[in-house]
Amino acid sequence: MSLPAENLRVVLASRPVGEPVLSDFRVESVPVPEVSSGQLLLRTRYLSLDPYMRGRMSDAKSYAEPMAVGDVMVGGTVCDVIESREPGIDVGDIVLAFSGWQQYAVADARHVRKLDPRLAPPRTALGVLGMPGFTAYAGLLEIGRPQPGETVVVAAASGPVGSAVGQIAKIKGARAVGIAGGPEKCAYLTELGFDAAIDHRAPNFAEQLAAAVPGGIDVYFENVGGAVWDAVLPLLNTYARVPVCGLISQYNRTSRPEGPDRAPALMSAILTRSLTIRGFIQSEFVGTRYADFIGEMSEWVHQGRVQYREDIVNGLENAPAAFIGMLEGRNFGKLIVNVGMTEQ
Amino acid sequence: MSLPAENLRVVLASRPVGEPVLSDFRVESVPVPEVSSGQLLLRTRYLSLDPYMRGRMSDAKSYAEPMAVGDVMVGGTVCDVIESREPGIDVGDIVLAFSGWQQYAVADARHVRKLDPRLAPPRTALGVLGMPGFTAYAGLLEIGRPQPGETVVVAAASGPVGSAVGQIAKIKGARAVGIAGGPEKCAYLTELGFDAAIDHRAPNFAEQLAAAVPGGIDVYFENVGGAVWDAVLPLLNTYARVPVCGLISQYNRTSRPEGPDRAPALMSAILTRSLTIRGFIQSEFVGTRYADFIGEMSEWVHQGRVQYREDIVNGLENAPAAFIGMLEGRNFGKLIVNVGMTEQ
Numbered sequence: 184m185s186l187p188a189e190n191l192r193v194v195l196a197s198r199p200v201g202e203p204v205l206s207d208f209r210v211e212s213v214p215v216p217e218v219s220s221g222q223l224l225l226r227t228r229y230l231s232l233d234p235y236m237r238g239r240m241s242d243a244k245s246y247a248e249p250m251a252v253g254d255v256m257v258g259g260t261v262c263d264v265i266e267s268r269e270p271g272i273d274v275g276d277i278v279l280a281f282s283g284w285q286q287y288a289v290a291d292a293r294h295v296r297k298l299d300p301r302l303a304p305p306r307t308a309l310g311v312l313g314m315p316g317f318t319a320y321a322g323l324l325e326i327g328r329p330q331p332g333e334t335v336v337v338a339a340a341s342g343p344v345g346s347a348v349g350q351i352a353k354i355k356g357a358r359a360v361g362i363a364g365g366p367e368k369c370a371y372l373t374e375l376g377f378d379a380a381i382d383h384r385a386p387n388f389a390e391q392l393a394a395a396v397p398g399g400i401d402v403y404f405e406n407v408g409g410a411v412w413d414a415v416l417p418l419l420n421t422y423a424r425v426p427v428c429g430l431i432s433q434y435n436r437t438s439r440p441e442g443p444d445r446a447p448a449l450m451s452a453i454l455t456r457s458l459t460i461r462g463f464i465q466s467e468f469v470g471t472r473y474a475d476f477i478g479e480m481s482e483w484v485h486q487g488r489v490q491y492r493e494d495i496v497n498g499l500e501n502a503p504a505a506f507i508g509m510l511e512g513r514n515f516g517k518l519i520v521n522v523g524m525t526e527q
Numbered sequence: 528m529s530l531p532a533e534n535l536r537v538v539l540a541s542r543p544v545g546e547p548v549l550s551d552f553r554v555e556s557v558p559v560p561e562v563s564s565g566q567l568l569l570r571t572r573y574l575s576l577d578p579y580m581r582g583r584m585s586d587a588k589s590y591a592e593p594m595a596v597g598d599v600m601v602g603g604t605v606c607d608v609i610e611s612r613e614p615g616i617d618v619g620d621i622v623l624a625f626s627g628w629q630q631y632a633v634a635d636a637r638h639v640r641k642l643d644p645r646l647a648p649p650r651t652a653l654g655v656l657g658m659p660g661f662t663a664y665a666g667l668l669e670i671g672r673p674q675p676g677e678t679v680v681v682a683a684a685s686g687p688v689g690s691a692v693g694q695i696a697k698i699k700g701a702r703a704v705g706i707a708g709g710p711e712k713c714a715y716l717t718e719l720g721f722d723a724a725i726d727h728r729a730p731n732f733a734e735q736l737a738a739a740v741p742g743g744i745d746v747y748f749e750n751v752g753g754a755v756w757d758a759v760l761p762l763l764n765t766y767a768r769v770p771v772c773g774l775i776s777q778y779n780r781t782s783r784p785e786g787p788d789r790a791p792a793l794m795s796a797i798l799t800r801s802l803t804i805r806g807f808i809q810s811e812f813v814g815t816r817y818a819d820f821i822g823e824m825s826e827w828v829h830q831g832r833v834q835y836r837e838d839i840v841n842g843l844e845n846a847p848a849a850f851i852g853m854l855e856g857r858n859f860g861k862l863i864v865n866v867g868m869t870e871q
Contacts, residue, residue, distance in 0.1 A: 456806065462799070
């Protein structure tokens, strides 16, 4: 097989101010890099688009280093190995990599994980059996710890994290209440077995949420912040747990929100109701829970007890628009770019 | 022994607006109540004054029901039993009770705990070996979980909770940094073995605190809120734990603080640094840790590894002024009212 000469990629052209716009990204073509010993040349099948990428585009310190302007946009990928200089990984293997928004990439072999397409569709390694699924699993079970009969609430509930949170909560015997944008997504939550689905766009959203949790909220899996959090906080029971894995509603914010300052009231709520608010990144739990996750979640998916939905966008050049739309909630299911290189 | 006829007591005269004032309390004299089967007549030796009482004076829902106007002010007490209608408790026994701001009280025998004055001075049951000490012990060890070499910061550090937090942190091999108001209290922290003592009244308090924690803060034991919390938050390390047992700086607040709204930034900090913020009331841990506490803490006190300081005010009629002063940080050590009935 002759190797490709050109590598199409998407780089960070400028740091977004508020909502990212298309001009913050630049599609460029560069030579395909050379492979050294211990490395692989990868051809991207699928690129995962995830909210955390918005944080990496800013220069604010977060849990990961920001990207530099000009860097290839980061991201998880499912790739074909098209050249290998590592024993044990062969041309034709399919791997999970973190090779970003590009058609080809060189990766150290120790940074990829071989996928067995007989066990599960390779794309699930970007979703229900990958980082989003593990975020749901680890955050809910290690921090949320739902007990039978308790009420678990999750927002962005039709997305890859939220849908897994609700379905795992059901498996653990809890009530699951999902929040999503629009009637179509809410109908999907009901299909998944959520006990209630609330549309956060409804004018009486807060009242609807309160009515859906007559016994209060024991676990709120926080991945959005903003108006949803405002509606949830008064409903949290004593000893409620709030795993915080994302605040997508805040990521595009450019100014401090207007007063009054509600931080003291938040601390008072934490005190008087013995709340636990706990931020986390899934990587914290990889060492202790990843093997359990793969075992249990694969079985649940196989049994149909955890279902998942994908939103596939074709063509790397469409990744920026798809990413911008995701931050506005326009995707429906795990957002994946079919980079379209599988036919070459 | 002839029974007393008159019972002096302090009742809630009106709900405070902001800082309590003397007219929010009323000293009154009522007949000593009658004792029924299973009950005791108690004569108060010592009354404990604690910040949580401020919350009980308001009508806002908190972890405990508010007092009604006209109710006797609540509070822990050390009392002599002067009449007993319960087998196994004798006249002359000393008990820990929750009989409030009054000279005499009738209590159900099952609501008191006998104290052995040969094991420890009875007053310690209100402080280092009582609720404040247990608050420190349970919050630090169950939520803070300091590891050897980590840095623990506590405010109100010369008080009964803070001083125990710092000293237990040292026993567990952590660095202890205390925050207190004024040079005298800071000097006392150094005597107790704190690694650093910072005066929150210093104009460059935040800079001094940052300099005292070159490796950041791993555990912040929160009992004050306000400006101390503002200085602490930027210094919290990834995975820092914040047990929240009090927010004394907020208790007298009457209006929502001015903007910007810092609650979203607080949530962002929790997310990006994987913080744990956990409110608690010591009673949560009584079932699981109280026996450990009494055993360990008694030994540490006996060994001199945990020292304590008391601030004794004489006369029940002086309790309101002492309580108001405590909310302003004017006490120095565990504030106890010597009700002065021991000589009768």
